[in-house]
Amino acid sequence: MGLTYKKILVAVDGSKEAEWAFKKAIEITKRNNAKIILAHVIDTRSFAAMEAYNMTISDRAEAFASELTDRYRQEATASGITDIEIAVDYGSPKVKIPKDLAIKYDADLIICGATGLNTVERLLIGSVSEHITRSAPCDVLVVRTQKDA
Template identity: 35%
Template sequence: MENKYQRVLVAIDGSSGSDAALKKAVKVARREQAHLDILQVLDLNSLSYDNTGLSLDGKKVYQVEQVNENYLQDLKQQLIDEKQLPAAEISVHLRFGNPKSVIVNDFQPEYQNDLIIVGATGKNFIERLIVGSVASYVIRTAKCDVLLAR
C-alpha cells in the first residue's frame, strides 16, 4: 500500500545536498498535492562569531535573521512563479538552534509532517565522525518517513 503524504518537510541549508532535497520535495509535494514546509535552521553555535572572529551581538544576529527571512520569502515566490505551486501550499520557516534537534524534536511534531526530505551531507568523513551529519541523525530518529536526496 502506498502512502499519501499530506505535509512534506524539507530542510535547507544552502548546500548542494539541500538543493537536491528541495527539488525532490517540490516534485513530491506536487505529485501528492501536499503542503510543503521549507525549513532553514540557523545553528547558534555557527553564528557566535563573524568572519573576523569577533563575537556577534544582537544587532548582527538580527541582520543575519533578516537576510535569511528575505531569502526564504524570495524562494517561496520563485517556487510559486516558476514551479506553479499554490501559494497556500507552501510555508517557509526560519528557526534558531541545533538543526538535528529542531528538525526532529521540535518542528516535525509541531507541524505533523508525514515526510521529511533531507539532502545528503556535505561533510567529509572526519567531520561526520566527530559531529555526525544532520541527515544521518534525522534518518535514525525521525518519527515519520524520511527521504534522502542525492
C-alpha cells in the same frame, strides 16, 4: 495508513545539497498534492563561538533566512504549489528539524540534502541528515547530489 504524503517538510540552508532536496521536494509535493513546509534553522551554535555575541550576526542570519525562504516560496509558487508554509527556528538544525519542526507542523515526510562532511567530521559529529533520519517521527528522504553518486 495512506501511501500519499500530506505535509512535506524540506530543510533548506542555502547549500547545493539543500537545493537538490528542494527540487525533489517540489516534485513530490506536486505529485501528492501536498503542503510544503520550507524549514530553515538558524544555527545558534555558530554564534556561541563568537565571544562578543552581537546583534549584527543574528540580524544577518535572519536576513539570510528571510531571503532564502522567500526565494524558495516564489519557486514553489511558480511551480504551481499553493499550500506553502515557512518555518524558521533557532538552534541546532539536526535537533530542531526532527524533534521540533516535524512535530509542530505534523510532517509526514522530511526531505533533506546529504550534507557534505569529510570523513573525520562524520566520525566525530555525524551528519545532519543522519541525525534527522535517526530521530524523525516520520519518513525521511535524504537526497544526494550528482557529485555524491
